[in-house]
Amino acid sequence: MRANAHPQNNDQLPANLPASMFSYQPRALGGVKAQRLFCHLRDTLPWQQPSILVYGKWHAIPRLQLYMGDADSAYEYSQQRFEPAPWVPELDAMRQRLNLALGCHFNAVLVNYYRHGLDCMGWHSDDEPELGLEPVIASISLGALRKFKLRHKESGEVTDLALTNGSLLIMKGQSQRCYAHSLPKQRKVTQGRINLTFRHIDSSLL
Ligand SMILES: O=C(O)CCC(=O)C(=O)O
């Protein structure tokens, strides 16, 4: 993890995104290491595909996921409670390195596996109460290059960011209040991608 090697270097962030809310490092992890970790997680994690309630109807989410963390990091969204699976060593080690590099207190990670370009995530903000008021979220991408979209809630301006294998995107400050984000379908993408969003969950805020 080169997260603390050049903490100031944020040149790869699109110019219209405020540096007070976002930072982007395309190569926080080396490419080979990131690809290897992708294969390892894809092949070994006990993936789940929960259903969520959308406008009164239950739908299986269009991707696989696993929520992992310390025992006291349960969280809720879409009227469901997710208990954390225990850490796997690779992600616990990454969480500890990120905590040191960023001065954070991540105690959980949401792991999303997009099997191909038809798997996706709709528009949302990570603004559940248990994340607190101005959460810091560290998002690591592994595997296929996918387009990530950020929409400014007031102006409607949409910015695309191509999240590379081994990249680290940090969202902090007012980012969740001011922006929504999504990972759209990309029919031409055939390879898989795994995204890790490290979070600090305070279950007492549930
Ligand atoms: O896959 C991504 O890059 C986005 C994941 C995300 O927004 C989330 O887990 O809340």
Ligand SMILES: [Fe+2]
């Ligand atoms: Fe999100």
